[in-house]
Amino acid sequence: MTAIASPGSETPIAVRPSFDEVYAARYTELVAQIQSHFGDRQDAHDVVQEAFYRALVRWDTISSYDDPAAWIRRVAWNLAVSRWRKARTALGFLHRQRRVEPQSDGPGPDRVTLLAALGKLPAAHRRAIVLHYLEDVPVAEIAAREGVATGTVKSWLHRGRAALAATLAVVFVLAVAGLIAVLRPQHDSAPPVAPSPSHPSVDDATERVAAAVGIDDLEEQGLGGIAVLDPGDGRFTTSRNLIGGRYDVKMVCVGEGSVRFTIGAAAASVVCDIAQTTVLTLPVRTPDPGAIMPVTVTPQVTGSEAAVFGYLPELREDDRTRQQDAALAMLPDDGLSAESFFMGNGSGSEDWTVEPGRYRIHAACVGFGTATLVVGQATTGATPARPESVEVPCGQKASLDYDLTAAGLSTQLEPDEEATGSSAGAIVVSKIS
The missing domain is CATH 1.10.10.10 (Winged helix-like DNA-binding domain superfamily/Winged helix DNA-binding domain)
Known part of the structure; x- marks a missing residue:
């Protein structure tokens, strides 16, 4: 403007x-x-x-x-x-119509x-x-x-x-x-000063932090986060969507100095360590149905090397079950089969042993984001054949009718980035004919 x-x-x-x-x-x-x-x-x-x-x-x-x-x-x-x-999720099986574009040079x-x-x-x-x-x-x-x-x-x-x-x-x-x-690579500049033997490299420290707090994929960290903190870096703030319940937030810092970590109203100071990877756990409670929790990281890095800080909130098992039950309660209770799951990294997948016929698959999601229900013919691999899909915004339910031509039905409820770690889902399978 x-x-x-x-x-x-x-x-x-x-x-x-x-x-x-x-x-x-x-x-x-x-x-x-x-x-x-x-x-x-x-x-x-x-x-x-x-x-x-x-x-x-x-x-x-x-x-x-x-x-x-x-x-x-x-x-x-x-x-x-x-x-x-x-x-x-569909692994290329969901064909998409493309409009024809004018010819142009590649x-x-x-x-x-x-x-x-x-x-x-x-x-x-x-x-x-x-x-x-x-x-x-x-x-x-x-x-x-x-x-x-x-x-x-x-x-x-x-x-x-x-x-x-x-x-x-x-x-x-x-x-x-x-x-x-x-x-251009900076060949004419002085080479970086090698870290002292006692100080881990940033890559090594990042791997140690990820393993300690339980982040399996550095590219898809879910509710967690890993930050490389240089000396002199100031406070930064982000947020996390937390479904209602009690969380244990795991925190660890590799390097020299300390980090003040705040999530919602809860706060803790984490001491950075070069030699040991000590995990500190901070209990946090989020009201139902959920809340957007502010997260603040205030580093005080000492020495000349970067420190690496990481955290991961994990919903306690009984609250996961409670949220799964809430998703299941949104669906009909007269189906042939039902399944519920907490949607962390990856989808909630289930294969159903049913005979050929026409089925209605109901799905519900509670929490944040949107899930995608994918239904297909069960196969020996991880990908269903002849898949069809429908979106399920969290807080709502959806259904999909599917004609099964051979025994075995496969369903997947795949969370999007916002729903990963912040939602629970349920599926109910009913036979129409």
């Missing part, structure tokens, strides 16, 4: 950009960013168009923001992540090589590279978006540059939507 002074007054008047101006200025480069990260040009067009549509219907509000394009970019990225997760070999190299980077590193070097998003803004310290983003950028340089040789060119950034 631009501010200008009115005639005869020094008071600036806010001038809101028009939707057409923002669309014309940002559409192409935003498509390029999404494609660079996720690899599919048509999907990139689809999610960017959807993001602009959502902005259009509420443009009176969006245009008042300091940077309307930042809101649109965030919506597009979230839509792209959600689409990628759903496509991964991308050059340099662009193809670059996209392939970006696709090999970890998701967090790829997001940081695309946002920082293609969109000129500051490191601090990326850190706030990802809910990590600025030192963590700097580490992602460093590792991403190193990986791309190794793949694309000494010089690699990022050319998207007319913006070209040439990055």
